[in-house]
Amino acid sequence: MAKILPFQGIRPTRDKVSLVSCRSFEDYSAVELAYLIDYNPFSFLHVLHPAYVNPQKVTSDKRFKMVAAKLKDFKKENILVQEDKPIFYLYQIQTRHHVFTGIIAGTTLEDYRSDVILKHEDTLEYRVELFKEYLDYGRFNTEPVLMMYPDQEHINHWIDQCKTTRPIYDFSTVDKQRHTLWRVEDDKDITWLCEQFEQVDRMYIADGHHRFASANLLQEEDPENLKGHNHSVMTYLISERNLKIYEYNRIIHDLNNYTKEEFLELLEQKFIIKNKEQQLWKPTQKMEFGMYLDGDFYSLKLRNTKRTNDILQQLDAQILYDEVLHPILGLDDLRNDARIDYIPGNESIVTIKEMVDDGEYEVGFMLYPTNVEEIKEVAENNLIMPPKSTYIEPKFMNGLLIYEI
Incomplete structure (x- = not known):
């Protein structure tokens, strides 16, 4: 049985969300990065890479401390605000060709270790270690693991109902994507969702294997370092039918x-x-x-x-x-x-x-392209796909939601 957890997310204020949110740091050219960092003081890129001007002169531990400090600055300046209580989110990404809708929630390291959550990709040790160090210093993550679950008609119906309500965010980006976010804060909805996922036997990591592996390594090395609900990882849960898998x-x-x-x-x-x-x-x-x-x-x-x-x-x-x-x-x-x-x-x-x-x-x-059933069969047999077998959408915006640990 899968366990999902609401969390007390940190997010941009409504008026600044389009200015704060950004793509993954690696997606930008050097020219784009320089422009955004110079001319957009609200961009989350300031948090992700505060040593952009002289990165080669800054050690990783010092850079990660700067990341944590910059996040605190954004909170002090009320660019980012924290929810009053743990909740779920419903998030829709509309690209030029597809519409993706899923639930943002915490999923547990316990499920990861007990094979309720399965993987199909190998991880590189140095990347796992580096991101573990980032989590240890920064104490947050802003890019959820993309997780697929078997299609559930009753969850699909619930999602459709939620989408008729007013979202907290609805904005477009320069790459012609539309992003819409709803808060799921009603206790009855939260309880109902948890119960639905308790009936799901297995979930599958589609993208973000290193992030899960790093959080697991951090907890294994220092069990007392992460307490309570923080033995979990922010996850974007999406029906396997709603994924787009490219070669x-x-x-x-x-x-x-x-x-x-x-x-x-x-x-x-x-x-x-x-x-x-x-x-x-x-x-x-x-x-x-x-x-x-x-x-x-x-x-x-x-x-x-x-x-x-x-x-x-x-x-x-x-x-x-x-x-x-x-x-x-x-x-x-x-x-x-x-x-x-x-x-x-x-x-x-x-x-x-x-x-x-x-x-x-x-x-x-x-x-x-590889299909969903092939990914699931590889994962269920505890096997690993060849490197670069799949490119999976959707891709998440950084700075849209922050998950503190």
């Missing part, structure tokens, strides 16, 4: 010393290859791959599909690695090899074409 496409800098002709000959041993020439082509089914090489698009269809009950061997990302990236292109460590980069599937394949045409990369591969 991660691959671009590689070189052909591992093969000529184009030699490379195509090696591929033909394993794939049926069709030259699509200038057609912007991408796969339409599993075990089919797109490729862009030397000005032409190609379709690659696996000649011999292996019958296997191993879910990992059925994943297109694993097949591409086993058949092409590792044996032909000589790529071993997909996380750390500098010869390969990744383009999320929500970007046009024109991006891949342009990057290859510019000469920095030799070849690009387009994959068919």
Whole structure:
């Protein structure tokens, strides 16, 4: 049974929410960051990276202390306010192509350890350690873990009813997204929601594995450091039907010393290859791959599909690695090899074409997206997907809600 917890969130005042909230720090170019930090005194970027001007001269512990101090400044200046009591939130993100609606709540480290909450991605030790240090100094998180749960019709109906009430926020951003937030403060609603999730056997981390792992490590190292409801993580709970799962496409800098002709000959041993020439082509089914090489698009269809009950061997990302990236292109460590980069599937394949045409990369591969059932099967079998198998939306705004620990 899953346990969810209301929390006493900290959030921007209604008049400043569009000025405070921001995308993840890594999403901005250096020019954008400089502009926002120089000209928007309310941006949460001031909290996230207060040492922006001279980051290389500031140690991580000092920077994290500055983050905590800047958050206190925002609270003292009434840019941020705290709820009077623990509550839930309903949050809707409307992009150009999709509408995502979910519940913001705390989920417990106990459920994470007891496999009520399951994961499908591996974590990097250094990233877990770094974010644990950030949590230890900063004592807050503002980017929830994206968690999916099996679709529940009664919860869907409740969400629809909540959306007829007046939200506390309803604003648009320069990337043409609309963000709407409702407070769920009625005790009856809070109790009812908790009861509904108690009937959910399993939930699945869709995005944010490192954040959960870091909170768990912090609590394990110092159990007395986090008390009461703070043995939990802020989570954006969303029905599995409401997720949008994209592939991660691959671009590689070189052909591992093969000529184009030699490379195509090696591929033909394993794939049926069709030259699509200038057609912007991408796969339409599993075990089919797109490729862009030397000005032409190609379709690659696996000649011999292996019958296997191993879910990992059925994943297109694993097949591409086993058949092409590792044996032909000589790529071993997909996380750390500098010869390969990744383009999320929500970007046009024109991006891949342009990057290859510019000469920095030799070849690009387009994959068919993984589906929800594959993610769940991997997680339920305690397995780990290949690196960069999925790019999942929605993405959360920083500074919209702050979860103190």
